[in-house]
Amino acid sequence: MQIFPRELNYLPLAVALVAGGLGAGVFILFWVYFTPPNLQVGYAPKQPVDYSHRLHAGELGMDCRYCHSQAERSHEAMVPPTQTCMGCHALVHTESVKLAPVRESWETDDAIAWVRVHQVPDHAFFNHSAHLRAGVGCASCHGRIDQMEVVGVVEPIAMQWCLECHRNPEEHIRPKSEITNMKWEADEAWLAQRAAIASVLNPPLHCSGCHR
Amino acid sequence: MTRRKSYELSPGKGPSMWRSLEDKALGAEELTKLAQEEQPGGFITDLLSPKALVSRRSFVQGSSIAALAAGLQGCVRRPKNEILPYSKAPEYSVPGIPSHFATVTSRGRDALGVVVTNHDGRPTKVEGNEQHTRSLGGTDVRAQAYVWDLYDPDRSQSPAQRRGNALVDATDTDFDKALKDLAQKHEKDQGAGLRILAPISNSPSFRRMRDKVIEKFPKARFHTYSPINDDNAREGARMVFQGAPHIPLYDYSKSAVTLSLGSDFLGSEPGAVAAGRRFALTRKLGSAEAPMSRLYVLESNFTVTGSMADHRLRIPQAEIEWFARALLIVLAARGATQLKPIADVLQQVEGALDTDGIDMAWIDAIADDLIENRGRSLVIPGAGQPARVHALATVLNAALGNFGRTTFFAPVIDPDDSDNRASIGDLANDADATSSLIILGGNPVYDAPADVKFAELLDREGLTSVHLATHRNETSERCSWHAPLAHELEAWGDQQALDGSVTVQQPLIAPLYGGRSEIELLATLMDEKTSSGHDIVRETQAGQLDKDTKALLDYGVPATDLSSDVIWRGALHTGVLLSPAQSKPPVNVASLIEALITFRSRNRASRDNFEVVFEPDPALWDGTHANNLWALELPSPMTKLVWDNAALISPTSARELGVKNGQMLRLSKGEAKVEIPAWIVPGHADHAVTLTLGWGRTAAGRYGNGKGFDVNPLRTSSQMDFTDGVTVDPLRETYSLVQTQTHDRMEGRPIAIDATLDEYKKEPDFASYRSVDPVSTPPLWKQVDYGEGHKWGMTIDLNGCTGCNACVVACQSENNIPVVGKFEVERGREMHWLRIDRYFVGDDANNPEVAVQPVTCQQCEEAPCENVCPVNATVHSPEGLNDMVYNRCVGTRYCANNCPYKVRRFNYLDWHGHLDDKFGWFEDFPESRKLQFNPNVTVRMRGVMEKCTYCVQRIEEGKLSAKRDGRTLRDGEIKSACQQACPTGAITFGDLNDPKSRVSKLAAVDRNYKLLAEIGTRPRTSFLARIRNPNPKLKGNG
DSSP states (O other), X not given: OOOSOGGGGGHHHXXXXXXXXXXXXXXXXXXXXXXXXXXXXXXXXXXXXXXXXXXXXXXXXOOHHHHSTTXXXXXXXXXXXXXXXXXXXXXXXXXXXXXXXHHHHHHXXXXXXXXXXXXXXXXOOOOHHHHHHHTBOHHHHHOOGGXXXXXXXXXXXXXXXXXXXHHOGGGGBOOGGGTTXXXXXXXXXXXXXXXXXXXXXXXXXXXXXXXX | OTTOOOSSOOTTSOOSEESSHHHHHSOHHHHHHHHHXXXXXXXXXXXXXXXXSSOHHHHHHHHHHHHHHHXXXXXXXXXXXXXXXXXXXXXXXXXXXOEEEXXXXXXXXXXXXXXXXXXXXXXXXXXXXXXXXXXXXXXXHHXXXXXXXXXXTTSOOSOEEEETTEEEEOOHHHHHHHHHHHHHHHHHTTTTTEEEEEOOOXXXXXXXXXXXXXXXXXXXXXXXXXXXXXXXXXXXXXXXXXXXXXXXXXXXGGOSEEEEESOOTTTTSTTHHHHHHHHHHTTXXXXXXXXXXXXXXXESSOOHHHHTOSEEEEOOHHHHHHHHHHHHHXXXXXXXXXXXXXXXXXXXXXXXXXXXXXXXXXXXXXXHHHHHTTTSEEEEEOTTSOHHHHHHHHHHHHHTTOBTTTEXXXXXXXXXXXXXXXXXXXXXXXXXXXXXXXEESSOHHHHSOGGGOHHHHHTSTTOEEEEEEXXXXXXXXXXSEEEEBOOTTTSOXXXXXXXXXXXXXXXXXXXXTOOBOHHHHHHHHTTOSOOOHHHHHHHHTHHHHHHHHHHHHHHTOOGGGOOHHHHHHHHHHHTOSBOOOOBOOOOOOHHHHHHHHHOOOOOOOBTTBEEEEEEOBTTTBTTTTTTOHHHHTSOOTTTOEESOOOEEEOHHHHHHHTOXXXXXXXXXXXXXXXXXXXXXXXXXXXXXXXXXXXXXXXXXXXXXXXXXXXXXXXXXTTBSSEEEEEEEEEEEEEOOOEESTTSSOOXXXXXXXXXEHHHHHHOTTGGGTTOOSSXXXXXXXXXXXXXXXXXXXXEEETTTOOOOOHHHHXXXXXXXXXXXXXXXXXXXXXXXXXXXXXXXXXXXXXXXXXXXXXXXXXXXXXXXXXXXXXXXXXXXXXXSOEEEOTTTOOOOOHHHHHOTTOOOEEXXXXXXXXXXXXXXXXXXXXXXXXXXXXTTSOOOOTTOEEOOOSSHHHHHHHXXXXXXXXXOOOTTSSOOHHHHHOTTOOEEEEETTXXXXXXXXXXXXXTEEOTXXXXXXXXXXXXXXXXEOOOTTSOSOO
């Protein structure tokens, strides 16, 4: 005797399909929304001082290393001490309201609490000096800072993204003289010689290159 | 090479190489079974047992909360982090680049020059200073561990005043006022009643301030007391050099035959670091033809020096003098004519010579060896030996023609300073006349001789006492005032080493808790113009700086480049202000003879007359480092005990007393009693007990309180080093002592390989007898070619390694390795990446030799751990490193199971808390300790496997700095932390692809071998087998 209709034989399949679909949905949800390209890119927190990179690095054409002076020596590029700001702003825009926190820091000797924008994931040790030495430009990772009013993340700072370049540095390096040049574009002469330069870089691909 | 047993354990026989007496007694089957256990003693499977930390129920509760929390955390987009740059940046400071400063740490009246690494203002790591004559680039355990003391969360954080029975926090102003009142009171009476007690000091500035205090308060008195002091050596020096005493300095590198009369010169004695380096030069053989020195050691406890001996005679401490007297007679008869006058007197006076029970075969062999090697030998007295033995050793060295060749002298520093034991006794006798007592550091309530009854002295009515100390310790608790003492890394000072060299002690950090130094306190007391330590030191050294300036001017250096400031900065930079002094004093034996014939009572130790020897703890020292976690969990070099001290006795004594390991003993002498568990040490002298100082503290801090047993009640001012007439009664109770010596069993495989020099000469490649290449075991995977680029490797010379443990602590501080506590060590969960295995060799349990072997990750090219990791958390780098990736590790522990060397360590718990502790779960992990972490190494969390990485952070930094400068890497530029710390230079790290590198040359030496090479792991670390150089005339124990 047939109690259940024949169509019900398809129930397990339907259940499996729905469950599989749901699972895939959750998976895709996480893939899209909880991975670095989404978590990292676009993060542009408000800073305690309305500092404009567009103005300083773009319009005024200041070199990155005027403020981030240790980038070639240390693993940190270094957020400049208040002293660096005051080097100019003791004379320029001395009454500006926007600069009030800077003057306050200068007078009280307290640090300005800048908010970290670019953060390398835990367990990874990144070194600015190594990348500058190899000829990776600032703009390669940080984007066109000279056009940003508020600095935000433009590249997913994630292992896969790092490795893309480590596996194939040729396309991401530039002459060492152009490292801080935001507007630089590869010309014929560079394209001709970059393969030879990249061939001796040997960026680490093994774990302890970054994880210690 | 008969003592090397076959690969398999020989059934029915004790192994000839054994880790503990229990192992020795076991049969092969039982040993194999033990070796197969991952957890010593088995896993604690019953979670409800009182031994386990959590019940099943609370475990489930905890894990659900954790799961929930993890879910919640996932919703947070990202943690908001702040960057706090300086407002006004200090010049030359580069965030992220560590700086290094030369400074110095005191060793009683000696000093050890060190270079301290400073990460963004935090001192994190200590290395030796190559330019300092007492370091020569090496360090000891205490130097490695003392940076931890800086961040000790239990350091005193403010002055305190006694109200009723308790210390109440006070302000610096209150304390300064109290000090001022005290000074004013004594200005009136010229300091009558003012007494100042200080530990022995090596500081010229301290001496200058002391003289100034006496000038200002002429009736005041200074007293000196340190529980571990140099009284014997100084008295011995006075005995042979009348008038102006001189202290001997030994050059072990020139000695072919060294005889230690109870001296632990490679371990706890002053100058051990430099001694180790020089001694190792005569032992690290490049080939079988190279000359090798011979070392005879007489001692009662088994020390690291004894473990290096070619012949070791275990005799009670008191017997050593009688041995030396007998040796003197024989030497005099065999041509050491200078000894004749003493020998004649000794032979004439009844009782001055007693050879009963002394092994004359030994004396015969040693005497021949010493006479044969005149001018190339050394006789070293132990710090714990009476002054007569110190004087005797100097006379023997003189007679053997060693002066100016192996034995040098420097004038005794501060010769007028009185003996410690007399000084503290005087202070106690003078109690009635004392109205104010200032104690500059130290902890006399805990460590003063028992007969002084220091606590009672402090409790007297009407006494104002001031105690300057790092912690509010046992002494502070009884004083009227307490003030925090600045750590050596926080304060300016100057220190003179025994050889006369002076180093400026420069601070690397401002006092964390507003502490002050001894000299600063004295300056405040005298109301000096400045109480700044820097200015005081500068003023002390002004004369020297001017002299140096003038000398350089005379030398022709242009005056424009020269000033005392330039010299000062140069001295700060190199860590040496004044070079060592040398003197050649004439020896006078009259007082020695007098002393020898006056002392004629020989009390031989027996069952009813035990000798008790007091030794400093290798890590805790006199208790100064009693709250130092690294020191507390450091396995003692010979016993491998952690977190406790014990009464060390020989197997024979144990049998006579009928005691087992851990059974409590009552040691009593007169009224004094100490109850302490027994620990049987093979090779210890019979009828003697060794007790280590520094334990059993009651006010050390949260970690050190109540750990171990206080043995000071037995120590009296007349017998500070050893005492006889002690009755030992076994008690019924037992105490759980925890040791690491039976952890990480190697299944009886011969991994610490040794041979005698003769055997080595006959068969130079004896050590690599199993390292068949290509290996007999075929590889699992396709072999990788490491011919290109770097090929990192390490060699460890077992002929240089003393097992002193400096590398273990160095590794711990460099790599943020946690400390786990006694309970966890008992379960085999210690975390040291580098362990030092200690084996006893030989079949006589009472008189074995010792072989030590540092074992850490061997960086196998065919690593068994990598094959079993399901998540690729441990993989190989192209340079041959066995990388460990913490963020991939899921904690299966398969790798640890599959490691034949047992060098992997698992984080069973969150030992270091969480650095971003959002939920406040880890409040018990003190904030101050986080300051010590090396920022270049991940602080691992629970559930992660870890192991030695060859200090990969240093390798990457070295490679990078070469890249930055556009040059190739130099050999020796990258040093692993263990290599840098090693006082004997036994560890070498480098590139095996560079044929000129030191490591590849050492890897090519014939006595080089790889651990378990036959199983085909192809380790990168290799060992140079231990060679012993026994005297053919002496059979047994060699």
